[in-house]
Amino acid sequence: MTTAETRAGALPALADVPVRDLRVAVLGVGMMGADHVARLHSRVSGAQVVAVSDAFAEKAEQVAAGVPGCRVVGDPLAAIADDDVDAVVIATPGQFHEEQVLACIERGTPVLCEKPLTMDAGSSLAVVRAEDEHTARTGRRLVQVGFMRRFDPEYAELKALVDGGGLGEPLVVHCTHRNASVPPYFTSEMMVNDSVVHEVDVARFLLDEEIAAVTVLRPRATRHAVADQSDPLLVLLETTGGRVVDVECFVSTGVGYEVRTEVVGEDGSAMIGLDAGLVRATAGPAGASRSTGIAPDFRQRFGRAYDIELQRWVDAARRGEVDGPGAWDGYAAQAVCAAGVEALHSGQRTVVRMEAR
Numbered sequence: 267m268t269t270a271e272t273r274a275g276a277l278p279a280l281a282d283v284p285v286r287d288l289r290v291a292v293l294g295v296g297m298m299g300a301d302h303v304a305r306l307h308s309r310v311s312g313a314q315v316v317a318v319s320d321a322f323a324e325k326a327e328q329v330a331a332g333v334p335g336c337r338v339v340g341d342p343l344a345a346i347a348d349d350d351v352d353a354v355v356i357a358t359p360g361q362f363h364e365e366q367v368l369a370c371i372e373r374g375t376p377v378l379c380e381k382p383l384t385m386d387a388g389s390s391l392a393v394v395r396a397e398d399e400h401t402a403r404t405g406r407r408l409v410q411v412g413f414m415r416r417f418d419p420e421y422a423e424l425k426a427l428v429d430g431g432g433l434g435e436p437l438v439v440h441c442t443h444r445n446a447s448v449p450p451y452f453t454s455e456m457m458v459n460d461s462v463v464h465e466v467d468v469a470r471f472l473l474d475e476e477i478a479a480v481t482v483l484r485p486r487a488t489r490h491a492v493a494d495q496s497d498p499l500l501v502l503l504e505t506t507g508g509r510v511v512d513v514e515c516f517v518s519t520g521v522g523y524e525v526r527t528e529v530v531g532e533d534g535s536a537m538i539g540l541d542a543g544l545v546r547a548t549a550g551p552a553g554a555s556r557s558t559g560i561a562p563d564f565r566q567r568f569g570r571a572y573d574i575e576l577q578r579w580v581d582a583a584r585r586g587e588v589d590g591p592g593a594w595d596g597y598a599a600q601a602v603c604a605a606g607v608e609a610l611h612s613g614q615r616t617v618v619r620m621e622a623r
């Protein structure tokens with residue numbers, strides 16, 4: 267949405283950003299990228315989608331047709347290099363992220379990259395280093411990784427509660443991550459890399475610690491599991507501070523999108539994701555409530571989080587800043603998921619190999 271078109275009900279933009287709209291190129295307009303184009307065009311203020319790029323030209327044409335002033339650029343690297351592009355959203359398949367993020371850094375262009383940052387920890391670390399060099403020269407950070415849960419109001423409330431000491435020392439985090447269904451190519455490795463990666467980031471975000479070790483258990487599989495896959499998985503993450511996070515990842519429930527997170531502390535516990543806001547249990551007269559509605563998928567459940575994520579990314583980019591999870595968070599997630607896949611195969615507790623920050 268352009269600044270001139272900002273309307274009631276839109277997300278408020280920050281007051282101290284420059285007047286000119288951020289001219290954004292969106293690379294990859296499959297489900298997620300097309301969603302971001304629509305969001306930037308109609309719900310986020312201070313930004314204009316000026317270019318889209320996709321391996322499927324027809325799809326790119328179709329998406330561009332819905333946004334006045336938006337062009338199709340065949341080569342994503344040409345879109346990054348375009349003088350009329352101020353910032354880039356990357357929603358292409360993961361194997362293209364490394365080259366595209368590095369091209370953005372090279373050019374000094376702010377970039378919001380959907381996860382994964384790159385396909386493995388080594389190349390993610392190279393992105394961290396490239397951005398560090400840019401920052402040392404210019405004082406500016408450029409890279410944000412699309413861990414949208416950090417922008418979800420319920421996660422933000424839970425984080426504030428934990429940080430404010432409302433639960434005492436956090437000790438254990440219980441996570442549920444269920445999808446109604448997944449495509450037939452969705453492997454157990456993808457359950458770790460694509461699904462559990464969100465809990466990896468949430469654990470690091472809520473507890474402010476790195477993950478030190480991962481164990482993966484394979485319970486009896488559902489008869490609905492994609493052929494030969496272990497679904498559900500139980501993943502245990504141990505943090506550097508001795509806390510434990512358990513994740514039930516179950517992607518063929520046939521029910522709906524259920525993402526719950528409960529932090530258990532010395533002085534109480536709090537849970538989010540019941541489609542009922544934050545439900546808190548403490549000693550004393552606190553009440554509890556539950557809803558019956560379940561979101562069908564992550565676009566509904568985290569729609570508001572994506573809106574806030576994009577608005578804050580646009581506002582920060584216009585100020586020359588990054589206001590969200592960065593390249594380091596992308597690297598940490600990759601390092602933990604690599605240990606997770608190793609643990610999935612070996613059945614053993616696997617230590618995370620990560621550089622010190």
Ligand code: ISE
Pocket residue numbers: 445460461464517564
């Ligand atoms: C998907 O890629 C996501 O990011 C969703 O949030 C997650 O729930 C789903 O399992 C992934 O496949």
